[in-house]
Amino acid sequence: MEKPLNSATGADAAPFSDRLVGVACALLAVSIWGGWIVSTRHAVHGHLPPETVGWLRFIVPAIVLAPAWWRVGIIPRKGLGPFILCFLGAGAIFFLIVGNAMRFVPAADVGPLLPGTMPLIVALVSVLFLRERLGWLRAVGFLCIALGVLTLGGRGVLFPEDGAWRGHLLLLAGACMWAGNTIAFRRTGMKPTEIVGLAGLWSIIILTPTGLPGVIHAVSDGYGREVLLQLLIQGLLSGVVALVAFGMAIERLGPSRAAAFTGLVPALAALIAVPVLGEHPDLPAIIGVAATGLGVALASGAFGAGRAGR
Template identity: 75%
Template structure:
C-alpha cells in the first residue's frame, strides 16, 4: 500500500515562487551594481593607460591574462571550446573579449573619458532592449519602456554635447564606442544561451583573448617594464585583470542569470554617472549642467528599466 504524498496548497507554492523571485532580484541587483561600480573605474583607468605608456594591445593582454589564469580550474572542466554552443560563445567572445577591448581602447585614444560613459555603457542597454523586443518578442511594459526612454535622454544629453563640440578626429572614437556598445549588447543577450556559468565563460574568453593578444601585447608589457613603469603595470593587473577582468564580469554574468538580459543591461546606464564622478578627482574633469541633467535622467531610467518598481519577470 503506497503512502500518498502530502498535497501542497497552491497558495504556498505561489508564495515560495514569489519569495524566490524577490531573492533573485535583490541578489541580481546587488551584483549588477557591484559590476557597474568597477566598470566606472575601468573607464578612467583605461583612458589613462592608453594615453600613457602602454599600447591598447598591451593593456588588453594584462586585462585578459589574469582571468585566463585565475579561472583556469573552471574552463579546464569544459575544454578549450564549448561544444554545441559555438555561435552564442562567439557572440560573447566578440562582445567582451579581445576584439571588444581593442575597439574600445582605441576609441579612448580619440575621445575624453567623459564621452565614453554615455556612448558605451549608456547605449548598450538601449540596444539590448530593442533587440529583445524586436527579435526575442520580449514585452517590456510601460514602466520599463519609460525607463529606457529616460536612459536615452541621458545618453543624448551627455553624448550629444560631445558629438556637437567634438574636436577633429573625435568622430572616430564615437563610432568605435557605438560599435563596442553593439558588441557588448551581443554578449549580454547571448550569455545565457552558451550553457556556461559566469566563471566558465569569463575564463574561456580570457584564455582565447590572451592567446590572440600575446604576440602584439606582451612585447609592449616588457617594454614598459624595461623603461621603469612596473608600478603602472602592477596597477593595471589589479584594476584591469582582477577587477574588470574577473570580478566585474563574473558578477555581471551572475546578475544576468538572476535578472535576465534586459534587466541586467539596464544597470549599465549608471556607469556614465560613476565615470563622471571619478573623473573629477582623477582626471580633473568637472561635469557641467548638461552632464548633471544627463546623469539624473540616466539614473532614474535605470530604476525604471531594471524592473525595480514592477513585479519580477524572468527573461
C-alpha cells in the same frame, strides 16, 4: 528560443532573493566599469598601447579561472555559437576596438556611447526578436536612459572635434558587440566563470604576440608600478570580478534588465572624475546623472518587482 522574461518562467517570477543578488551584482559591475573608463583612457594615452593593456586585462581571468574553462575545454562542446558572440562582445577583439577608440575621443564621450547605448540596443533586440514585452514603465525608463546619455555626452558627441568621429564609430561598434554578449550569455549553457575564463584564454592567445612585448618594454623602461596598477584594475577587478558579477546579474535578472544598469556607468564615471580628475559636473551633467539614475530604476523593473512577484 528563450521565453519572454515576463512569462512565468522569466525573471519576473524569480524569487526576491535572486533578484536582490542580481541587482547587487549589477551594481558591483557598473561601479568597477565606471573607474575602468578613466583607467583605460589614462593607460592608452600613456606608456601602454591598447594591445598591452588588453593582455594585462585577460591574463588574470585566463589564469585565475583556469579550473573553470578546463572543465568545458578550449572549444566548448555545447553553446559554441552563443559563446562566440560572448567572446566577440567581451574578449580581445572588443577590447582592441574600445581601446583604440579611446585614442581618438576624451573619456567623457566613452560612457555615453559605450555602456550608455548598450542597454538601449539590448532592449531594442529583445523587443523585436526575442518577443519581450517591456511595459510602459520600463519603456519610459529606457527613454530616460537615452535622455541621460544624450545630456552627458553633450557637445563632445553631437559636435565632435576633428577626428573624434572615428572613435565614436568604434565605440558604437563596441556597444553592439557588448549587447550581443549580453543577449547570448544565458544561451551558452555555461556558468559565468566558465565563459569569462574561456574568453580570457582565447584573448591571451590572440594578444600575446603583440601585447606581451609591450609589458616587457614597459617594465624595463621603469613603468612597472603602472603595469601592476593596470593588472589590478584591468585584470582582477574589470577582467574577473566585474565580468563574473555581470554574468550573475544576467542569470538572475535577464539580459535587458541587467543591461539597464550599465546606463549608470556614464553617471558614475562623471562622479569619479570629480575627486580623481578634478572635473566638476555642470548643470547638464547633473541632469544627465539624475535622468540616467531614474531610467535605470524604471528599466530594471524595480518599481514593478513586487507586483510581478505576486
